[in-house]
Amino acid sequence: MSAFDDLLAFQRQTEALSSVAERLGWDQETVMPRGATEQRSEEMAAMESVLHERRTDPRIGEWLDAAKPETPAEVRTVELITRDFTRSSRIPARLAAELARVTSLAQGDWAEARANEAPDEFLPTLDNVLMLKREEAAALADGGDLYDALLDDYEPGITGAEVARLFDAMRPRLVALRENILGAENPPQALKGHFPHDTQIRLARACATAFGYDWSRGRMDIAVHPFSSGRWQDSRITTRVVETDPFNCLYSTIHEVGHSSYELGIDEDYAFTPLGRGVSLGVHESQSRIYENQMGRGRAFTGWLFDRMHDAFDGLNVADADAFYRSVNRVTPGYIRTESDEVQYNLHIMMRFDLERDLIAGRLDVTDLVEAWNGRFLKDFGVSVDRPANGVLQDVHWSVGLFGYFPTYALGNVYAGCLNAAMRNAVPGLDEALASGEAEPGVEWLRENVQRHGGLLPPRRLIAEATDAEVGPEPLLDYLDEKFGRIYEL
Amino acid sequence: MSAFDDLLAFQRQTEALSSVAERLGWDQETVMPRGATEQRSEEMAAMESVLHERRTDPRIGEWLDAAKPETPAEVRTVELITRDFTRSSRIPARLAAELARVTSLAQGDWAEARANEAPDEFLPTLDNVLMLKREEAAALADGGDLYDALLDDYEPGITGAEVARLFDAMRPRLVALRENILGAENPPQALKGHFPHDTQIRLARACATAFGYDWSRGRMDIAVHPFSSGRWQDSRITTRVVETDPFNCLYSTIHEVGHSSYELGIDEDYAFTPLGRGVSLGVHESQSRIYENQMGRGRAFTGWLFDRMHDAFDGLNVADADAFYRSVNRVTPGYIRTESDEVQYNLHIMMRFDLERDLIAGRLDVTDLVEAWNGRFLKDFGVSVDRPANGVLQDVHWSVGLFGYFPTYALGNVYAGCLNAAMRNAVPGLDEALASGEAEPGVEWLRENVQRHGGLLPPRRLIAEATDAEVGPEPLLDYLDEKFGRIYEL
CATH class of the missing domain: 1.10.1370.30 (Neurolysin; domain 3)
Structure with a gap:
């Protein structure tokens, strides 16, 4: 197995898992019983945690360094994996977790403020989200x-x-x-x-x-x-x-x-x-x-x-x-x-x-x-x-x-x-x-x-x-x- | 965090992931489009691979050694995790993969033989499954x-x-x-x-x-x-x-x-x-x-x-x-x-x-x-x-x-x-x-x-x-x- 093959085999499983996470989201919005929200949020968090770990796995960096892609499709594959790996690795785990936590709560705040026609109830939350997104953007932008x-x-x-x-x-x-x-x-x-x-x-x-x-x-x-x-x-x-x-x-x-x-x-x-x-x-x-x-x-x-x-x-x-x-x-x-x-x-x-x-x-x-x-x-x-x-x-x-x-x-x-x-x-x-x-x-x-x-x-x-x-x-x-x-x- | 808390936190995520895998099985038997079988089988395999890795994670052994459960529920929790960990660890990865592969094909062979009313078509497959199950049983039985x-x-x-x-x-x-x-x-x-x-x-x-x-x-x-x-x-x-x-x-x-x-x-x-x-x-x-x-x-x-x-x-x-x-x-x-x-x-x-x-x-x-x-x-x-x-x-x-x-x-x-x-x-x-x-x-x-x-x-x-x-x-x-x-x- 070449480094490229190893990389692809690993990526294949990551893609399958990410497709599972997406299917879970579909289930939640269409057929899930209404009493299952807490459980689903734990399940989604567990999937996200597995996916984050895989996306930042240091072996990806090693495989990418050693990979010798040949066809245009292989070259583009390496390019896309490099891009994801770089982006995922730039975001500190603490920030990713905090963003997930804050945005999941913020959605509820937004829905309530909208129902109450009260933007003031929502703006402090939005400010919080915005600060975290600026922090994320700074980490991703790397000076840009x-x-x-x-x-x-x-x-x-x-x-x-x-x-x-x-x-x-x-x-x-x-x-x-x-x-x-x-x-x-x-x-x-x-x-x-x-x-x-x-x-x-x-x-x-x-x-x-x-x-x-x-x-x-x-x-x-x-x-x-x-x-x-x-x-x-x-x-x-x-x-x-x-x-x-x-x-x-x-x-x-x-x-x-x-x-x-x-x-x-x-x-x-x-x-x-x-x-x-x-x-x-x-x-x-x-x-x-x-x-x-x-x-x-x-x-x-x-x-x-x-x-x-x-x-x-x-x-x-x-x-x-x-x-x-x-x-x-x-x-x-x-x-x-x-x-x-x-x-x-x-x-x-x-x-x-x-x-x-x-x-x-x-x-x-x-x-x-x-x-x-x-x-x-x-x-x-x-x-x-x-x-x-x-x-x-x-x-x-x-x-x-x-x-x-x-x-x-x-x-x-x-x-x-x-x-x-x-x-x-x-x-x-x-x-x-x-x-x-x-x-x-x-x-x-x-x-x-x-x-x-x-x-x-x-x-x-x-x-x-x-x-x-x-x-x-x-x-x-x-x-x-x-x-x-x-x-x-x- | 005590060793018992660490063990429980890890187990919590494993349980959530195993519940996701079960939900995927439900989806397959009830609402999944009929053309999605190959994809689903890759998704299930990816989930199983993640779960197997977690169930045999060497850290579980360390946490179990260090855990000091107190209440009856904690004692029983440690007992059940020990049981799963021991069983999972006893089955070689090669055998687990081979069993998964063979039984997934055998189900199709069985269905076909049943439709054809031809047990002879199925018995060699069954013999294969049986040999692997005896091997698995021997690994699990540890002399018993x-x-x-x-x-x-x-x-x-x-x-x-x-x-x-x-x-x-x-x-x-x-x-x-x-x-x-x-x-x-x-x-x-x-x-x-x-x-x-x-x-x-x-x-x-x-x-x-x-x-x-x-x-x-x-x-x-x-x-x-x-x-x-x-x-x-x-x-x-x-x-x-x-x-x-x-x-x-x-x-x-x-x-x-x-x-x-x-x-x-x-x-x-x-x-x-x-x-x-x-x-x-x-x-x-x-x-x-x-x-x-x-x-x-x-x-x-x-x-x-x-x-x-x-x-x-x-x-x-x-x-x-x-x-x-x-x-x-x-x-x-x-x-x-x-x-x-x-x-x-x-x-x-x-x-x-x-x-x-x-x-x-x-x-x-x-x-x-x-x-x-x-x-x-x-x-x-x-x-x-x-x-x-x-x-x-x-x-x-x-x-x-x-x-x-x-x-x-x-x-x-x-x-x-x-x-x-x-x-x-x-x-x-x-x-x-x-x-x-x-x-x-x-x-x-x-x-x-x-x-x-x-x-x-x-x-x-x-x-x-x-x-x-x-x-x-x-x-x-x-x-x-x-x-x-x-x-x-x-």
Whole structure:
């Protein structure tokens, strides 16, 4: 056995254990009895402790020194293991334990403060989390920029400054489009009615099937916040049902099918190696978004969906497939990121990115966060935040220490824009297929050009090679202008 | 921190990890996508490897040497950890790995041979498993009896010779009762009809609730072979549905509720310690059996069940609650252990015990096993085995290396007989409660006298203290004679 083989054998077991830990998380959010929370938290802690020990095992350093990778896949494997080992080794065990402890409690504090509409109850906790995250960032950054070090965990290879330039370039066109839309004279009609639970689930399954979800390697359950979970042979999706709003269930489902299909689409030779998972959160989000938005909310697929829903719910309050398409893509003012549309979503992200970057850099104090949030929201959205749960308390992310995570949502949209342009060129018959409930030609193109590579290529190189173009915001912005220009007759 | 504290902290994490491994097994049998088997097998192997390393960690030996346990619970904890550590350390890693590999393949060979009705296809594999198990037994026995060493894993503290004496004492009365029953003039009527899946599940939930199953710490799912799984705050049951035979579903459910309630009934202070699980398979089976048989198949509870089933299925082919009680307890000739009744079940076990003891001792060759099985079956049951799937190929146990496991089923019945006699004395109103679908007074007595102690007392001492009597077969045999004497008017 060479050092590389030893390294891979060790890594293989670590990957298997980390997949077990992920499955435990799935269990907790879907099927776990409600009385089992303390036990599950001990089980998760035990798994994390085993995983941390393995990730910082000094033998990894020795194997890495002696490894002689040959193929590009081997070279990249060594690169990814080195990266993880370096990051894990830089964080002192004391800090890792303290972060785990504090963030696990902070999530409860956040939920309570949100329920009480009382940001002051939560801000001291957030300050605590922020201090620990700055300490972690300093350990990881090794003299470099603190925010970059955190961002690198979710979207390797991009810097805060690059993201800022990208967002600055996008903002004016998005703001202008948003204003034109909200001033339009003939807005789409909203879908209204009562849409029974079981029928929604049946349609959600049909949508997942239409998007090629492999049921032999997955399943669908109900969760409070939809998510996907797992890799290789077992990637499961969840959805939720709101009986007044079937789009919530159906488009959550298609979104999670995008995430899961990415994991299931990776070359099976990469299973149990660091190449065997989605390469970044941004690329992951590009898959969920292109399934959900560019394919799922397009005129072609919504035509198919209109017929299905019309049958399933014994008629709809919108007259025809055109009106239905417009109602799927309705843009209305709103405070909540997760409820927003393709146009406004990125504006929600941009303000969070600026605020969290200032927090990590020490340019903004937690005590000034509410004022900063509300001021920025008024400036970007033209509305005053009415209550904290609609403002600074709406997202769980910061409470659990996820600083540097938000921008990956918008990066996903940008990547999806690039991929959509290339995919439409390469697959001219896609809309025809989507119109009969068949996303397979698009899915196939994405599998071939993005998904199967797993972690082989760094995120932006992956997108650039798939699209044969530089990664930039224009394809997304052009797509939005064109799509919403037509819908709103701008 | 004392050595005992260090030992306990280490053990706590091992217990949490072993609970994770068990949850993974539950997932595999209930909700896992069918395409995920290879991945799951790698995940299980990784968990087993971590657990094996922890169970044989040399620090355990050092802590044990230095530990100064004080309370009875601490003394017993050290005793149980010592026992596990000694057993785990005696098995060479090579043998453990080989056994895991061979038994995992053997299960597939067994299933195929059973489907093909071809014992010859399976016997070479079984011979292989047997050789490895003899090797394992020799390592564990350290000069003692091979079969005892294996039996000790499932029912600590009892020997093969003791089991043989017990079974020899039981056999004549069981054989006589069986012959009288099968010769009786007025046998009970069988329940017949079509019993829809969803209605059975609804009734199964009602039965589980009647037996005090704690739904906040459990759940019920469908599995091919019903089982229960998990401990402390999370012990789940499974059931199955045969639409022509509702007793299969309902009594499987009550049986598994017995197992799960044992785990959930253990003193919560014992969670994550070796005291925090059922003390032996025999005691475990005593709980499932007393729930299922002595309470669940008694005249009182079946009266309640008759009304529920009569309503749920719009009438039944049996006339009244008395006829229903008799049909629940019908005894018919049959080849299959798992389908047999309270009277014949132990006879099935006794022949397996004798055969496997001879196999392990080297007194019986695998090549002679079919003949030995068929000869013994004819002798004990008066019928020739018609095909291998009804004979030597019916049980999975030996293929996966479970030698010494079978007798614990019959020991469970014996313990249940002892416990039932004591419980009836202590809880005179039990039948009145059962007649209105309330098993709580019996469950409460079992929780107080058996379940809450977890691993604190060795199996037979636990039963002896709970019943204030020596453990013996008479209470079970008296109960069977009395119950079936009435039903069959003997």
